Each structure stands twice: as C-alpha cells, then as structure tokens.
Amino acid sequence: MGGRPTRAQRAAITQRRTDAIDLKLAGIDWLTIGRKLAADPSLNSDGVAYPQGYGIEAYRKGLEPPSDGRLIELACKDVSKALAERGTALDDSTDELRKLMAERLERLFFGVYRAAIRTGDLQAVDRAVRIIERSSHLLGLNRPVRTEVSGPDGGAVQVETAGLEELQRLIALAGDAGEGGEA
Numbered sequence: 001m002g003g004r005p006t007r008a009q010r011a012a013i014t015q016r017r018t019d020a021i022d023l024k025l026a027g028i029d030w031l032t033i034g035r036k037l038a039a040d041p042s043l044n045s046d047g048v049a050y051p052q053g054y055g056i057e058a059y060r061k062g063l064e065p066p067s068d069g070r071l072i073e074l075a076c077k078d079v080s081k082a083l084a085e086r087g088t089a090l091d092d093s094t095d096e097l098r099k100l101m102a103e104r105l106e107r108l109f110f111g112v113y114r115a116a117i118r119t120g121d122l123q124a125v126d127r128a129v130r131i132i133e134r135s136s137h138l139l140g141l142n143r144p145v146r147t148e149v150s151g152p153d154g155g156a157v158q159v160e161t162a163g164l165e166e167l168q169r170l171i172a173l174a175g176d177a178g179e180g181g182e183a
Contacts, residue, residue, distance in 0.1 A: 005052075012052035017082035024079050034071025037078070043071070098138060105135045 023033045038044045039053030043065045054074040055066040109131045116124035151157040
C-alpha cells in the first residue's frame with residue numbers, strides 16, 4: 001500500500017474483518033476463512049480477488065500468495081482486531097448511554113424535586129430520593145460497602161489447619177458419605 005490506506009481501502013478492510021467474524025461465528029475453520037478472504041484468485045475459495053484481501057500487495061506485484069499458515073494468522077488477526085474495535089465501540093456506546101440516562105434522571109429529578117419542596121408531598125420526596133440513589137449508582141458515586149466476617153457472638157473467626165493425613169481422612173469420609181455410608 002505504501003502509506004496510509006485510502007478511505008475506500010479502510011472500508012474494504014473493515015468489511016473483510018466483518019466477513020471474517022461472520023465466517024468464524026458460522027463455525028468456519030481458520031484456513032477456510034483465510035482462503036475465502038484471500039486476494040489471490042488461485043487461493044480464494046470463490047475464485048475471485050477479494051478486495052483488500054490477504055496478500056493483496058503480493059498479488060498486485062505478481063508474487064507468491066500467502067502460505068496456509070500465513071492465511072490462518074491473518075484470519076485470526078482480523079477477527080481479533082475486529083472484536084477489539086467492537087469492544088471499544090461498545091465501551092464508547094456504553095459511556096454515551098450512561099450520559100443519556102444520567103440526563104434523563106436529572107430531568108425527572110427536577111420535576112419531582114419541585115413538587116417535593118413546594119408541597120412537601122411525601123411521595124414526591126420518596127421519588128426524589130430514589131432518583132438520587134439511582135443517579136449515584138449509575139455514576140459510581142457510592143462508596144464500596146465494607147464487609148467483615150466474624151465468628152460466633154461477633155468474635156474472631158477460628159481457622160484450623162490440617163495436615164495431609166487429616167485431609168485424606170476427611171476426603172475418604174466425604175466419599176463414604178456420598179456412597180450412603182456414615183460420615
């Protein structure tokens with residue numbers, strides 16, 4: 001290619017990656033995906049030059065097409081990159097959705113807040129508090145909850161250690177109990 005790909009080339013590469021994911025989701029093996037998306041018609045399972053397919057530069061220069069191993073590598077790489085790009089897009093979409101939901105909650109809050117302040121309506125107060133709680137949760141403003149484990153009567157938890165022989169005895173007892181024996 002020599003330099004940055006053109007807009008058309010980027011679009012073709014994006015389509016190739018989408019096709020690679022679709023083929024993999026359909027249960028197609030890596031080599032078949034590589035051949036299906038190869039630029040060289042002699043390798044391509046459809047007998048056509050796939051646009052921006054694997055080995056496109058070698059094909060344009062009349063060089064040897066990629067080996068089966070290289071086709072597999074390229075197909076795996078395409079699927080990995082496409083999934084990473086989709087993950088990034090999903091993260092970005094999630095952030096946008098979070099902002100939208102926060103805006104909606106804020107608009108709801110102001111209407112309920114006015115009613116709660118003006119009239120002292122307890123249902124409006126309760127609703128305002130619930131919207132605040134939901135907004136805090138959505139935006140991650142709540143502190144983590146600290147949990148402590150305690151033993152009987154709030155005392156320390158007793159921890160016992162056992163040797164290998166004791167563990168083997170307990171395992172044997174558990175096995176006997178599972179077979180209908182007494183533990």
